[in-house]
Amino acid sequence: MVGKKVNASSVPFRFQSASRKSSVVTVQAADGPVCVVTGASRGIGAAIATQLGAQGCRVVVNYAASAGPAEEVCKTIKASGGDAIAVQANVAKQEEVDALFKAAVDAFGEVNVLVNNAGITRDTLMMRMKLAQWQEVIDLNLTGVFLCTQAATKIMGKKKPVKGRIINITSVVGVTGNAGQANYSAAKAGVIGLTKTVAREYAGRNIQCNAIAPGFIASDMTAELGPEIEAKILTTIPAGKYGQPEDIAGMVRFLALDPAAAYITGQTIHVDGGMVM
Numbered sequence: 001m002v003g004k005k006v007n008a009s010s011v012p013f014r015f016q017s018a019s020r021k022s023s024v025v026t027v028q029a030a031d032g033p034v035c036v037v038t039g040a041s042r043g044i045g046a047a048i049a050t051q052l053g054a055q056g057c058r059v060v061v062n063y064a065a066s067a068g069p070a071e072e073v074c075k076t077i078k079a080s081g082g083d084a085i086a087v088q089a090n091v092a093k094q095e096e097v098d099a100l101f102k103a104a105v106d107a108f109g110e111v112n113v114l115v116n117n118a119g120i121t122r123d124t125l126m127m128r129m130k131l132a133q134w135q136e137v138i139d140l141n142l143t144g145v146f147l148c149t150q151a152a153t154k155i156m157g158k159k160k161p162v163k164g165r166i167i168n169i170t171s172v173v174g175v176t177g178n179a180g181q182a183n184y185s186a187a188k189a190g191v192i193g194l195t196k197t198v199a200r201e202y203a204g205r206n207i208q209c210n211a212i213a214p215g216f217i218a219s220d221m222t223a224e225l226g227p228e229i230e231a232k233i234l235t236t237i238p239a240g241k242y243g244q245p246e247d248i249a250g251m252v253r254f255l256a257l258d259p260a261a262a263y264i265t266g267q268t269i270h271v272d273g274g275m276v277m
């Protein structure tokens with residue numbers, strides 16, 4: 001299902017002010033970079049999409065099931081001067097990834113930034129982990145990143161001069177490992193390796209690829225852990241608190257949009273309150 005794009009160009013609206021008469025102003029169409037953010041209906045992805053939208057980006061808000069929240073993210077983006085469409089797609093599936101990127105190009109004509117954020121956990125100890133639990137996490141958290149990156153780089157390569165930025169959301173556990181997360185930590189470690197390879201293959205074509213490794217960030221994913229595990233985790237974070245989705249979104253904004261990030265590629269940047277150093 002492809003959400004409807006409402007183009008903000010030439011939409012007149014009334015500007016009310018207590019001190020002067022109402023006047024008609026014209027909202028300019030957002031013409032910033034086109035950013036595809038996977039898993040942008042909730043949590044970290046929603047914060048990333050919102051921050052990019054507030055910079056005037058045209059954002060493709062991907063989601064798996066949460067159509068309502070994805071539309072809310074689009075509304076917020078449009079209200080802040082960006083443009084957005086919501087696109088449902090399971091990014092673990094090649095045909096749905098193809099449809100996602102077709103929707104992006106149909107709506108906005110190009111793709112300049114890809115944020116591979118969609119991710120799930122299926123935690124259990126190694127000795128109890130079923131093959132299906134392993135596979136489900138690998139399929140989305142690693143293969144999904146491969147599929148979206150391949151689709152995005154094809155589109156980025158078509159427009160001359162070629163330019164693009166890819167940001168992969170990995171995790172500190174992809175570096176440290178974590179009991180109960182064999183599937184998740186393997187996928188996230190794989191994302192770090194994939195990031196370096198994509199960076200090497202595309203550096204000469206002006207496409208930068210970096211990863212961000214969040215520590216523990218307040219979201220639905222970490223809410224599942226419960227107060228006992230949370231208390232234990234907090235003892236391992238020098239900052240003494242969970243991060244917020246906006247902490248990750250700020251780093252994405254820098255890597256995706258800032259001219260100062262143009263010479264950074266193949267890096268994994270930790271945003272984790274000092275957990276891993």
Ligand code: NAP
Binds near residue numbers: 062116120221222
């Ligand atoms: P979250 O709150 O659980 O949100 C997950 C997002 O992924 C949702 O938008 C969900 O869409 C989407 N999604 C799930 N399955 C999908 C699929 N098959 N195709 C497309 N989208 C799908 O997670 P989060 O905490 O924000 O995490 C975001 C990313 O950060 C993940 O990659 C996660 O591994 C990583 N990370 C998180 C933490 C943390 O502490 N939270 C730490 C390190 C890394 P629906 O709403 O439609 O289900």
